[in-house]
Amino acid sequence: MSSRGSSSRITDEEINELVSKLQSLLPESRRRNIGRASASKLLKETCSYIKSLHRDVDDLSDRLSALMATMDANSPQADIIRSLLRS
């Protein structure tokens, strides 16, 4: 990262803080894999993590769609959902 001197509103320190906050949001396995990473490595890992989350949403949407097809109004899972929505 380039340093911009004291005239900059946003300090490198603040940026470092934000970047390390991102590290703490990574799941345990990813954090272990990168260890003490540079900012750019961390950003790459963050990108990879976001992509895998997008894939999860995609995959889970498909599975929910399949489950919905088999769901009927009087099944136990419908009751669970109904009670969740009531509370």
Next chain:
Amino acid sequence: MDSENSACGNPNPNPTLGPSKLMLAFRFLRALSLVHRTTPASSRTCRGRRIERAAYASMAYSAGTGRGWSRAVLRRLHHRARRRAVAPRRLSTTAGNRAEALRQLVPGGAGMDYCTLLEETADYIKCLSMQVELMQGIVDSSSSYGP
């Protein structure tokens, strides 16, 4: 929307409160039941795409309009049919355009200064992982009751 001013100095008004998991669950389940009622039983793929949109919509609504990424998601969802091209905002030269790949992954990321982008990324990841947990939970609880 003025992300240039919401740089690192402005604190998040709700630093400890994020979107409530319960509200997220409530919104998503409501959206799911709407999809169930209104999508023909035959179109599994169509239903899957509608469920995916419901996931991002309930995520964004739960996060509220105080976040750049949630506003961008809602804009995208509402303008889906019209596909309006949004002119990219001019980036501050001191921020440069670092983290190009990240900008493409975080909704609204293209127009943000670097600092805001990092903050938005953190919030986006928290909400996204919460949504995934929720969906996984629904799948798991539905699957454990056999027909």
